[in-house]
Amino acid sequence: MSDQKKFDPDRRNFINIFLGGVGIASLGAVLYPLISYLIPPKVTEATPTTLKVAKEDDLVPNTAVMFQYGRNPGILLRTADGNFKAFLATCTHLGCTVQFRPDLGVIWCACHNGRYDINGINISGPPPRPLTPFQVNVQNGDVYVSEAKS
Amino acid sequence: MAADTKTSFDLKKWFKDRYDFGPFLDLAKHKIVPIHHHTIWYYFGGITLFLFLVQVLTGILLLLYYRPGADSAFESVQFIITQVKFGWLIRSLHSWSANLMVLAAFIHMFSNFFVQSYRKPREFTWLSGMLLFGLTLGFGFSGYLLPWNELAFFATKVGTDIIGVVPVVGKPLLIFLRGSEDVTGATLNRFFGFHVALLPLTFLGFLTIHLLFVQDQGMAEPISYSKLPKEKQRSMAFFPNFVLRDLIGWLFVLIILTLLALFFPWELGKKADLFASAPAGIKPEWYFMFMFQTLKLLPSTLFFIEGELLGILGFGLGALLWALVPFFDKRGSENRSNPFLRIIGVAIVLYILAMTVAGYVL
Amino acid sequence: MSFKRRHVLCLIPAALVVSLLLVLSPYEECLAQNSCRDCHKELGDALAQPVLDMDKGDIHASRNLSCADCHGGDPTSEDAEIAMSSKKGFLGKPTTAKVPEFCARCHSNPGYMRNYSVSIPTDQYEKYWGSQHGMTLKKGGTDVATCINCHGVHTIYPAKNPQSSVWPVSVPKTCDKCHGNEALMKKYGRDYSTYKDYAAGVHGQALLVKKDLGAPACNDCHGNHGAVPPGVDIVAQVCRECHASTAELFLSSPHKAAFDALKLPECVACHSNHRIERPKDQFLSVTGEGFCGKCHSADDANNGYKTAILIKAAIDSLREQQAEAASLIDAAEKKGVAVNEAKFLLKDSQDALLKSRDAIHTVNLEKVEASVKAGLNITQKVMQMGRQALDEFRFRTSGWFISTILILLLIIGIWLKIRQMEQRTNSKS
Numbered sequence: 057m058s059d060q061k062k063f064d065p066d067r068r069n070f071i072n073i074f075l076g077g078v079g080i081a082s083l084g085a086v087l088y089p090l091i092s093y094l095i096p097p098k099v100t101e102a103t104p105t106t107l108k109v110a111k112e113d114d115l116v117p118n119t120a121v122m123f124q125y126g127r128n129p130g131i132l133l134r135t136a137d138g139n140f141k142a143f144l145a146t147c148t149h150l151g152c153t154v155q156f157r158p159d160l161g162v163i164w165c166a167c168h169n170g171r172y173d174i175n176g177i178n179i180s181g182p183p184p185r186p187l188t189p190f191q192v193n194v195q196n197g198d199v200y201v202s203e204a205k206s
Numbered sequence: 207m208a209a210d211t212k213t214s215f216d217l218k219k220w221f222k223d224r225y226d227f228g229p230f231l232d233l234a235k236h237k238i239v240p241i242h243h244h245t246i247w248y249y250f251g252g253i254t255l256f257l258f259l260v261q262v263l264t265g266i267l268l269l270l271y272y273r274p275g276a277d278s279a280f281e282s283v284q285f286i287i288t289q290v291k292f293g294w295l296i297r298s299l300h301s302w303s304a305n306l307m308v309l310a311a312f313i314h315m316f317s318n319f320f321v322q323s324y325r326k327p328r329e330f331t332w333l334s335g336m337l338l339f340g341l342t343l344g345f346g347f348s349g350y351l352l353p354w355n356e357l358a359f360f361a362t363k364v365g366t367d368i369i370g371v372v373p374v375v376g377k378p379l380l381i382f383l384r385g386s387e388d389v390t391g392a393t394l395n396r397f398f399g400f401h402v403a404l405l406p407l408t409f410l411g412f413l414t415i416h417l418l419f420v421q422d423q424g425m426a427e428p429i430s431y432s433k434l435p436k437e438k439q440r441s442m443a444f445f446p447n448f449v450l451r452d453l454i455g456w457l458f459v460l461i462i463l464t465l466l467a468l469f470f471p472w473e474l475g476k477k478a479d480l481f482a483s484a485p486a487g488i489k490p491e492w493y494f495m496f497m498f499q500t501l502k503l504l505p506s507t508l509f510f511i512e513g514e515l516l517g518i519l520g521f522g523l524g525a526l527l528w529a530l531v532p533f534f535d536k537r538g539s540e541n542r543s544n545p546f547l548r549i550i551g552v553a554i555v556l557y558i559l560a561m562t563v564a565g566y567v568l
Numbered sequence: 569m570s571f572k573r574r575h576v577l578c579l580i581p582a583a584l585v586v587s588l589l590l591v592l593s594p595y596e597e598c599l600a601q602n603s604c605r606d607c608h609k610e611l612g613d614a615l616a617q618p619v620l621d622m623d624k625g626d627i628h629a630s631r632n633l634s635c636a637d638c639h640g641g642d643p644t645s646e647d648a649e650i651a652m653s654s655k656k657g658f659l660g661k662p663t664t665a666k667v668p669e670f671c672a673r674c675h676s677n678p679g680y681m682r683n684y685s686v687s688i689p690t691d692q693y694e695k696y697w698g699s700q701h702g703m704t705l706k707k708g709g710t711d712v713a714t715c716i717n718c719h720g721v722h723t724i725y726p727a728k729n730p731q732s733s734v735w736p737v738s739v740p741k742t743c744d745k746c747h748g749n750e751a752l753m754k755k756y757g758r759d760y761s762t763y764k765d766y767a768a769g770v771h772g773q774a775l776l777v778k779k780d781l782g783a784p785a786c787n788d789c790h791g792n793h794g795a796v797p798p799g800v801d802i803v804a805q806v807c808r809e810c811h812a813s814t815a816e817l818f819l820s821s822p823h824k825a826a827f828d829a830l831k832l833p834e835c836v837a838c839h840s841n842h843r844i845e846r847p848k849d850q851f852l853s854v855t856g857e858g859f860c861g862k863c864h865s866a867d868d869a870n871n872g873y874k875t876a877i878l879i880k881a882a883i884d885s886l887r888e889q890q891a892e893a894a895s896l897i898d899a900a901e902k903k904g905v906a907v908n909e910a911k912f913l914l915k916d917s918q919d920a921l922l923k924s925r926d927a928i929h930t931v932n933l934e935k936v937e938a939s940v941k942a943g944l945n946i947t948q949k950v951m952q953m954g955r956q957a958l959d960e961f962r963f964r965t966s967g968w969f970i971s972t973i974l975i976l977l978l979i980i981g982i983w984l985k986i987r988q989m990e991q992r993t994n995s996k997s
Binding site for chain 3: 072181
């Protein structure tokens with residue numbers, strides 16, 4: 057740098073403006089992720105223990121609906137007498153997803169013809185264990201499932 | 207740096223009328239930083255401090271979503287990295303920054319050892335630094351468990367097991383740390399408490415002492431520098447010259463940190479299973495590796511004592527001697543260099559490096 | 569001999585209560601005084617073996633049945649001549665031909681068996697005579713299996729006891745005792761490598777290696793007491809016990825009539841019986857190891873050849889798309905982008921592939937294509953999610969580059985500032 061430029065007030069001003077501009081932009085780059093982080097995500101809880109899975113009136117007796125519980129499929133069924141039952145829909149034999157068979161009145165696994173009764177008890181075929189049950193609560197016409205308390 | 211000097215003057219006056227920060231500003235103003243070919247090491251203290259600040263910030267952010275407890279910790283960390291916007295970044299930054307902080311602290315500590323910065327009158331700075339280093343390792347150890355994943359679970363199990371070997375106090379200490387006989391959800395809650403309350407409070411206390419000493423006594427001069435004639439002792443002002451350079455260093459570290467966090471995301475792994483058998487190759491964090499490897503290499507009995515116990519006692523004694531080195535280094539306190547300690551220091555560094563490498567290679 | 573002395577001492581109180589005991593509880597007394605056990609134990613070797621075997625937890629012994637309850641005789645007598653006299657009803661060791669009858673005295677008597685269990689079946693004896701084993705025995709073949717060859721003799725466990733030789737996992741080995749005997753099987757013109765084949769097949773792997781009790785052992789397809797090989801035309805009925813939907817699809821397909829006409833054994837025609845290979849899409853090929861080409865050729869009048877090629881193409885497309893989706897997700901995950909939702913959906917699409925593979929048993933192109941299409945729809949969604957995840961990573965990277973450039977500019981700015989400042993102070997001094 058040549059000597060005459062050392063005290064150039066323009067240059068000094070330029071550096072200050074440059075610093076200010078870049079400084080604010082960098083601060084923005086740092087603050088953007090931080091503020092985004094603070095905005096509550098769509099799912100507000102890490103492990104929702106209770107899940108609204110259906111409306112009471114949407115489910116006629118002797119039918120079932122599937123729902124997603126965490127990373128597992130669940131099955132909510134309404135028995136012929138109007139009660140609700142919910143289970144983890146993973147077959148205890150090889151892990152296929154089970155379904156409700158209104159014609160047979162059982163929960164059925166297509167993979168190897170395993171059958172469970174409406175209480176989730178394995179009644180025929182290869183399944184070695186009953187299905188894992190959920191606790192079902194009905195409130196204001198909504199059906200909630202939550203992990204069964206052991 | 208604002209060009210408008212009028213406002214800044216007014217502001218200063220406004221403050222001065224209410225509280226005089228003068229003495230504090232003078233402290234910064236009068237402090238000088240010696241310039242010599244070891245000046246580079248002065249930056250590592252600042253870098254450690256910067257990484258600590260990153261830890262505080264990202265730590266507080268993680269706390270907004272983290273939930274301690276055996277059946278929610280892992281899930282909540284998973285939630286942070288999948289559902290929360292930039293949660294992956296905050297979590298990865300926290301993990302990487304923790305590791306870099308330990309590394310920076312190592313460098314800071316050894317560089318000060320080699321230039322004998324601890325010598326009179328800076329014994330307390332050294333001692334508080336040692337405590338801060340210990341607390342940093344404590345942060346690392348307790349924080350490692352918090353995501354409650356498999357690797358952390360078993361590493362904690364092995365790590366706390368080692369403490370249990372110490373006679374008399376070992377067992378009670380083990381139970382105190384674990385909160386039960388085994389590593390369980392109780393341990394997780396305890397470690398959480400240590401990590402976010404106990405350790406930060408203690409750390410802040412010692413950090414204040416450490417920084418006040420540094421500011422008050424100024425940067426330690428290497429012995430060779432202090433023996434130069436006054437006119438040959440080059441230096442710069444701490445503020446703003448050194449602080450701005452410090453800032454450049456911090457910004458570089460920030461770039462490296464985000465680079466690591468983005469391209470080498472810290473893996474979460476599998477959830478800890480209390481009943482699973484330990485997966486092969488359980489390793490502690492790299493900064494504990496040299497101790498872990500030493501204990502592994504020790505024979506089961508040595509001089510009629512259990513090898514592991516001997517190793518632990520050895521490390522304990524070593525750490526104590528290391529912390530008390532200002533009081534041993536008589537030559538240092540006379541402002542003379544100590545080749546003997548330098549050799550020991552080099553040997554320790556080589557030992558740590560060799561054992562760490564061995565831990566990963568063997 | 570110590571037992572004799574003990575008996576002498578016993579005699580005094582025994583004399584007082586023996587009449588009472590006789591009325592109240594006959595076998596309490598038997599146990600108290602069982603000369604069969606005492607003598608046979610003393611005799612050692614082979615003659616003592618039954619006693620030792622009975623003590624290993626045999627079901628009969630544990631229900632307080634004694635030697636005499638099966639073999640007859642008088643255990644109260646110290647004298648071997650009297651104890652084992654035919655006058656006392658002694659039967660001794662039954663011949664092979666007599667074994668079924670020997671066991672059936674109790675086991676086909678519902679009234680008696682009810683004393684021990686209300687649910688225990690009592691039709692085994694009857695079924696046995698209908699089995700290949702029973703029929704051969706009736707014809708005078710004495711080297712066939714009777715009750716004891718499968719259940720053991722003096723150490724018999726209930727079938728639900730994992731120690732039992734008829735516990736599902738143990739059944740194949742138990743059958744193999746005879747069915748793996750080359751000389752014996754050759755005599756009856758039977759295959760003797762069944763066990764090896766079975767163990768290598770999917771069912772054997774599942775039962776013997778994975779210990780999946782739901783997997784079929786020999787008896788689940790052949791029956792046990794009434795064991796016969798299933799006939800050619802009813803194989804699907806046996807397989808449908810577990811493979812219900814597949815059998816349904818097959819039975820409704822044009823293959824059913826065609827296979828019957830050709831006397832092809834349904835499922836077995838393609839999948840074999842004992843060495844059942846894990847199905848591969850390659851099976852659908854009209855060439856090489858493919859099954860379809862075994863019957864169908866290019867000049868088929870009924871389009872079977874063409875249909876086979878098209879069905880295989882449909883299945884292949886779904887599988888390939890799925891692999892692509894999986895690798896997309898994998899790539900995103902390796903880059904640290906969360907893909908949990910996509911993974912969940914990928915599982916759904918894998919289920920859809922499974923269904924499509926099942927649907928090929930209809931040999932109906934439209935039905936297979938409909939099923940494949942459903943799978944492709946899900947797979948497309950997974951792919952879209954995978955692409956979004958990769959976009960997210962691109963967003964992160966570009967964000968990082970922009971921030972890094974800004975910070976680098978800031979560094980340059982600060983550096984310029986330092987230089988400017990220090991040049992000023994230098995020139996001042």
